[in-house]
Amino acid sequence: MDQSLRDVAQQGNIDALYALIRMDVKVLDRIDELPFVESPLHVAAFAGHTRFASEIMRLKQSFSKKPNEDGFTPVHLALQNNQTEVVRQLLDVDEDLVRVQGKEGMTPLHYVAQTGNLVLLAEFLNVCPKSIKNVTIRGDTAFHIALKNNQIDAFNILMNWYKRTRFNDKLASHNKQDKDALLSGVGDLLNSKDEEGNTLLHVAVSQNQTQVVQRLLNSDGVTINSKNLEGCTIWQGQRPISREMGHMLHEGREVLRISPSRRAITHEVYLRYNFDRDFQSFMLRLQMRIPNELRSILLVVAVLYLTINFQLLLCNNGPINRTPPME
Template identity: 60%
Template sequence: MDESMGAITILGVDQSLRDAAQQGNIDALYAFIRSDAKVLDRIDEIPFVETPLHTAASAGQIQFAMEIMTLKPSFAKKLNEDGFSPVHVALQNNRTEVALRLVYVDEDLVRVKGKEGLTPLHCIAQIGNLDDVLVEFLKACPKSIEDVTNRGETVLHIALKSNMFDVVRVLLGWLRRAWFRNASRWETKLLNWKDDEGNTVLHIAVSKNQTKVVLLAVYN
């Protein structure tokens, strides 16, 4: 691969294509495609790269992101050099509408594992203050609540360790009201799940003097 290959360089995506994604310039995107019909294919061949979808997601360029998603759906699950998908990146940059639009197209994006096995659902548990997005993700992909990180942490572990106690309340409240099969079984399983250090969510809550966060959520 050399620098003469359209919008691909030895470093990945050419800056001019990044600029188009940053600015949400769909006409510029198609200008690149007209000059090099395989430009998106070659980006896709790079194992870990910031795709135009990552760039658009981080910039909140919804229409550009949807255009790329249509042209190259595989970009939505590709990880950048930092180990994050476009949905991860959108959440990290508070571009929640982009994250939701991507998930509405493909609900499995909620379960894409990035750095350290973190999914977008885990990412929300770290960030907090995204209750509406959290519920929408769970509605789109209920089974995402089963996913654990490379350290064996559930989304409840992540929320408690990140001091996002409201997230715990939302998660457990949602499980109690959830319609999907085995929801009650999963509530029990999640509360008793041990991470790689042998800690359940109750252990972590006690260590943070937040026992009521779990107990009230379960028994109220």
């Protein structure tokens, strides 16, 4: 990209863009021929020029999925520079941009899980549910990334979205033989392994994330005895852990001896049900057509309410009681 076009993109000047096009009608086509290139859309997205980015998207939508020489798409660059409105504008044109992979296979969803941007995380899941299935070249899912970066609130958002979609999928499956293609393959996410063979439980134990471990141990379908590439389960080979974590893991061993049909229905089950119901209501409200500024404010308030409310309730109710019911 020549300097004149770069300057126009940095200024966000649409009139100047068309002046350059009048001088050279193939100026954008030549950029589009390159597999890795800094396009005007990359520059405008990083600079936060929403209207200019929208105009370029209209003229050359292919730029939106093209990586620059560093492996980043325009959405990646906009996220890195906190240009949220540009991100939303690009997604209004193409929702699949949420799952376009950049350097090392990182998608925009992975990025917001890593940085803990709860508002965009919720929006991304809503507009592109398939994005949760993407993994990086390190084998990390968005769940792994959130935990490895100690973004517990982001992990809770992912978990509640996962549980909501799984519940809806089960309800729909009795009416059709094949489950919704959007959610195919999602069932293995909670047991997926990174490049070192570590599941979410391995990561949470190694990070001493007690609330996460507690939640995973009580989640249907989570495999507790998985081994990583070193042959270790969550009870073996972990770095020093807290006393609370040690007690929880010991309690987890004991519960394996109890038949699932005999496990008590605890208060956390009730909390999870109500939290999932609130999250579902929240996700539905995301579909409302409201101004971007108002939407941002409402999303921040709603996400913080949901995540903090869940954590406070979980903390106040203490460890999960796994004692089998009296016969």
